[in-house]
Amino acid sequence: xxxxxxxxxxxxxxxxxxxxxxxxxxxxxxxxxxxxxxxxxxxxxxxxxxxxxxxxxxxxxxxxxxxxxxxxxxxxxxxxxxxxxxxxxxxxxxxxxxxxxxxxxxxxxxxxxxxxxxxxxxxxxxxxxxxxxxxxxxxxxxxxxxxxxxxxxxxxxxx
Numbered sequence: 001x002x003x004x005x006x007x008x009x010x011x012x013x014x015x016x017x018x019x020x021x022x023x024x025x026x027x028x029x030x031x032x033x034x035x036x037x038x039x040x041x042x043x044x045x046x047x048x049x050x051x052x053x054x055x056x057x058x059x060x061x062x063x064x065x066x067x068x069x070x071x072x073x074x075x076x077x078x079x080x081x082x083x084x085x086x087x088x089x090x091x092x093x094x095x096x097x098x099x100x101x102x103x104x105x106x107x108x109x110x111x112x113x114x115x116x117x118x119x120x121x122x123x124x125x126x127x128x129x130x131x132x133x134x135x136x137x138x139x140x141x142x143x144x145x146x147x148x149x150x151x152x153x154x155x156x157x158x159x
Contacts, residue, residue: 002037002039003102004041004104004105005043005100006105007093007094007107008045008108009086010045010047011048012108012109013025019136020135021133021153021156025157026155027067028065031043038103042101044067044069046086046089046090047071048085049073059071072089087113091113098123098126103126104128104129106145107130109132109136109137109138111138111139117141121144129148130148131151132148134152
């Protein structure tokens with residue numbers, strides 16, 4: 001049975017699906033598809049914590065599905081900009097998991113992950129699958145993936 005590790009850049013998926021479709025991503029459908037492919041050894045969703053009740057309910061829903069949810073505090077800077085991305089944390093976790101699985105699945109459109117996918121496919125011999133919104137996924141990330149899955153209507157919640 002194929003072993004998979006799944007890593008979700010929650011903020012990226014939330015904003016890209018909202019921007020492109022005005023709808024939210026269907027994590028239950030993703031889970032159903034992935035468990036049909038093999039054993040989910042690791043499944044981590046990375047999010048920022050604003051202390052918002054609605055966001056807390058969403059994070060608990062992810063936990064009930066089966067994800068480990070990692071939270072980082074949302075930081076609002078005095079100049080109005082914000083910080084709270086998980087790129088380094090995701091990268092570390094992917095590098096640690098890659099040697100123990102056959103496939104790494106990344107949900108993000110962020111081109112910063114292209115070198116990471118190139119490294120794990122080359123050095124670890126794993127397959128790297130990416131799920132992203134077609135119009136908002138970096139070409140370099142798509143090109144670095146072994147398989148690219150387009151997030152479209154079939155992976156969105158009903159309006």
